[in-house]
Amino acid sequence: MIPFSPPRMDRKIIDEVIDTLNSGWITTGPKVKKFEEKITEYAGHKATLCTSSGSAGLELMLRWFGVQQGDEVIVPAYTYCATANVIVHCGAKPVFVDVEDDFNISIKKIEEAVTDKTKVIIPVDLAGFPCDYDEINSLVRRKDIVEKFIPDTNEQKQLGRILILADAAHSIGAVYKGKKAGNLTDITVYSFHAVKNLTTAEGGAVCLNLHDSFNNQEIQQYLKVKSLHGQTKDAFSKTQIGSWRYDIIEPGYKYNMTDIQAAMGLVELERYDVDMLVRRKQIFDAYSEAFSEYNWAWIPTYETDYKKSSYHAYLLRIKSIDEAQRDRIIQKISEKGVAVNVHFIPLPMMTYYKALGNDIKNYPQAYENFSKEISLPVYYDLTDEQVQQVIEAVVESIEKSG
Numbered sequence: 001m002i003p004f005s006p007p008r009m010d011r012k013i014i015d016e017v018i019d020t021l022n023s024g025w026i027t028t029g030p031k032v033k034k035f036e037e038k039i040t041e042y043a044g045h046k047a048t049l050c051t052s053s054g055s056a057g058l059e060l061m062l063r064w065f066g067v068q069q070g071d072e073v074i075v076p077a078y079t080y081c082a083t084a085n086v087i088v089h090c091g092a093k094p095v096f097v098d099v100e101d102d103f104n105i106s107i108k109k110i111e112e113a114v115t116d117k118t119k120v121i122i123p124v125d126l127a128g129f130p131c132d133y134d135e136i137n138s139l140v141r142r143k144d145i146v147e148k149f150i151p152d153t154n155e156q157k158q159l160g161r162i163l164i165l166a167d168a169a170h171s172i173g174a175v176y177k178g179k180k181a182g183n184l185t186d187i188t189v190y191s192f193h194a195v196k197n198l199t200t201a202e203g204g205a206v207c208l209n210l211h212d213s214f215n216n217q218e219i220q221q222y223l224k225v226k227s228l229h230g231q232t233k234d235a236f237s238k239t240q241i242g243s244w245r246y247d248i249i250e251p252g253y254k255y256n257m258t259d260i261q262a263a264m265g266l267v268e269l270e271r272y273d274v275d276m277l278v279r280r281k282q283i284f285d286a287y288s289e290a291f292s293e294y295n296w297a298w299i300p301t302y303e304t305d306y307k308k309s310s311y312h313a314y315l316l317r318i319k320s321i322d323e324a325q326r327d328r329i330i331q332k333i334s335e336k337g338v339a340v341n342v343h344f345i346p347l348p349m350m351t352y353y354k355a356l357g358n359d360i361k362n363y364p365q366a367y368e369n370f371s372k373e374i375s376l377p378v379y380y381d382l383t384d385e386q387v388q389q390v391i392e393a394v395v396e397s398i399e400k401s402g
């Protein structure tokens with residue numbers, strides 16, 4: 001059986017985790033601080049806050065910006081539920097827009113969806129392929145769009161326009177016009193969940209890159225407090241001699257990362273570009289080369305002259321099939337011992353979001369992408385022989401599916 005996406009767990013990771021367990025400090029402490037500094041260095045944005053998950057990071061930043069009941073947040077219809085659920089947690093309304101055939105949010109549809117209630121747009125770099133950030137960043141600065149914006153909180157007044165909060169759960173290491181995801185817009189959130197490219201089992205990071213009228217370092221310090229119950233000192237600082245007294249400045253959240261997670265992340269990040277991304281690209285290229293011989297194959301775009309994917313998920317589509325045929329093909333592939341997946345079932349098709357009045361008929365491209373899509377295994381330890389087995393299983397299942 002070829003699994004879909006097991007994490008890369010080797011001696012180096014295990015040793016670092018054991019070192020942390022033996023260090024006498026296992027929750028938020030020196031390793032988290034170091035991991036935050038390394039992430040900032042890596043992507044080139046202004047400051048980083050590590051969190052307990054990508055979802056926690058997204059929600060924390062919506063709360064920081066003051067998103068609440070009566071507000072709208074624009075998201076792609078084609079994404080994982082985390083992108084939209086965090087909006088609901090804040091009492092606001094997720095406004096879904098359709099995507100393009102590269103799986104990413106349609107800029108034209110964003111433009112149509114903006115109202116005087118829109119506070120934030122969350123683009124998602126789906127499968128690791130960066131969105132059109134120049135277009136998104138200029139759209140929110142366009143005079144007529146700025147004039148629609150009604151700020152409620154100090155942060156909203158200071159920004160004076162819609163905030164871009166990029167969901168880069170898939171795209172750490174992706175490049176757009178020479179810059180890395182994390183450094184492409186106002187705020188970006190990574191996920192380090194076990195199935196993601198860089199993992200800490202669970203975890204996430206908020207990359208702050210706000211315009212210099214904001215003090216990003218100061219905001220990072222404030223977010224540290226906000227993500228730990230609004231407590232002015234974390235447990236680590238309180239262990240310093242004579243440093244026991246603390247205050248609660250607001251009812252904050254419990255969204256901090258542990259040093260055990262950061263220990264894994266530090267190992268992963270150090271070898272990420274030179275090792276992890278190299279192997280993932282080899283697997284993507286092997287799939288593309290093999291499938292380009294078949295005219296039923298719709299090969300995903302993962303590189304252009306100014307965009308480079310992080311090669312997170314290989315989203316193969318099969319031309320001129322419907323959802324039921326796709327499901328039958330997946331069944332056949334599974335019977336051949338290869339685990340595949342679908343990324344993702346569009347959110348307007350989910351019970352909860354349907355009940356809110358969303359209808360997949362209004363998102364034809366999202367449905368088209370979904371109904372023809374099969375995600376293939378991509379992970380560090382997948383061998384060249386296994387890549388060949390996956391290709392054979394896919395080809396045989398399609399050619400014999402009728």
Ligand SMILES: *Cc1c(COP(=O)(O)O)cnc(C)c1O
Nearest residue numbers: 053054055080082169191192193
């Ligand atoms: C995984 C994922 C998230 C959430 O990340 P967690 O760390 O699991 O909370 C958000 N958005 C997308 C698109 C994801 O795939």
